[in-house]
Amino acid sequence: MSKIILVTGASGGLGAATAQALADAGHIAYAGVEAASGRPSLAALAPEPDGNAGRQGARPRPIALDVADQRSVSAAVTGITAEAGRIDCVVHTMGPVPRGPVESFTPYQLAQIYDANVLSTQRVNRAVLPQMRERQDGLLVWVVSHADPADEAPFLALHSESVAVIDHLAASYAKELAGFGVEAAVIVAALIAPEPGGRRPRLVLPDDLGTAQAYEGRYPGLVDSVDVHLAGQAVTAARLARTARAVAAVVDSPKGARPPRVTAGDR
Numbered sequence: 001m002s003k004i005i006l007v008t009g010a011s012g013g014l015g016a017a018t019a020q021a022l023a024d025a026g027h028i029a030y031a032g033v034e035a036a037s038g039r040p041s042l043a044a045l046a047p048e049p050d051g052n053a054g055r056q057g058a059r060p061r062p063i064a065l066d067v068a069d070q071r072s073v074s075a076a077v078t079g080i081t082a083e084a085g086r087i088d089c090v091v092h093t094m095g096p097v098p099r100g101p102v103e104s105f106t107p108y109q110l111a112q113i114y115d116a117n118v119l120s121t122q123r124v125n126r127a128v129l130p131q132m133r134e135r136q137d138g139l140l141v142w143v144v145s146h147a148d149p150a151d152e153a154p155f156l157a158l159h160s161e162s163v164a165v166i167d168h169l170a171a172s173y174a175k176e177l178a179g180f181g182v183e184a185a186v187i188v189a190a191l192i193a194p195e196p197g198g199r200r201p202r203l204v205l206p207d208d209l210g211t212a213q214a215y216e217g218r219y220p221g222l223v224d225s226v227d228v229h230l231a232g233q234a235v236t237a238a239r240l241a242r243t244a245r246a247v248a249a250v251v252d253s254p255k256g257a258r259p260p261r262v263t264a265g266d267r
Helices: 011-022 070-084 107-135 157-180 209-218 222-231 237-252
Strands: 002-009 027-034 061-064 091-092 139-146 182-189 261-263
Touching: 002 011, 002 070, 011 027, 011 061, 011 157, 011 237, 027 070, 027 209, 070 107, 091 237, 091 261, 107 182, 139 157, 139 209, 139 237, 157 182, 182 237, 209 222, 237 261
Parallel strands: 002 027, 002 091, 027 061, 091 139, 139 182, 182 261
Antiparallel strands: none
16 A cells, blocks of 8 residues: 655755655655755656656655754645545665764763754654544655764774664654554664765864864874764765665564664665
8 A cells, every 4th residue: 555655855865865765665755855955856756747646666755854944844744634534654764974082072062962863853754643643554765874883992882872862752652643543663784874965074174273183193094984984874875775675574564563673784
């Protein structure tokens, strides 16, 4: 059965690939596009005029969505619901990766990192969950970049902590929403989103350069080794396709049989 799905961060990269994979699978996928310079326009993502949803060649439906702005989130959810009648699933895509010693990130930066990874998803969830609870049906999906024990070393700790918070948040939602028939899942992707228009990993670097340099002086070579590690997880077409297929597979899994956490490539 075709589902109505909202994919955040779908201006390009993983979000766009996921929205396209879901459209190819026969779902009506709304691609959340943030109006920003250097990003594809809404017209570039417009659906085919013959409305060939459910067949190869179907395209996602673009919708303006800035997950950092509650008004934008509310307007997008209201618009989709008015047009399609409901939202069956939300797919939250990943944010940039913080790289640097924890001390060198200012409190303002920590708030921005937390907003990009957690608060933004909460804005969207709160907008869609009332209708899901009323229907006793729905699915929340978070896509996160891989965080293994090696990432817990200095300079990638905030990334590992962000993934841990999302894991805990998804698990909490799954437990609390079970009685309403709504499910939650996390997809772990072995990739890092690139900078817009480039292939380098999209990173958040510390604002306190003096403190960062003090750590780099104490641990010479660590920055380079971390960057090599991150470059090994940079986006490739194969990784994008594998992760998008993993999301589509979870969406298409029978209700009640969806795994709570999937590593892209396992399915």
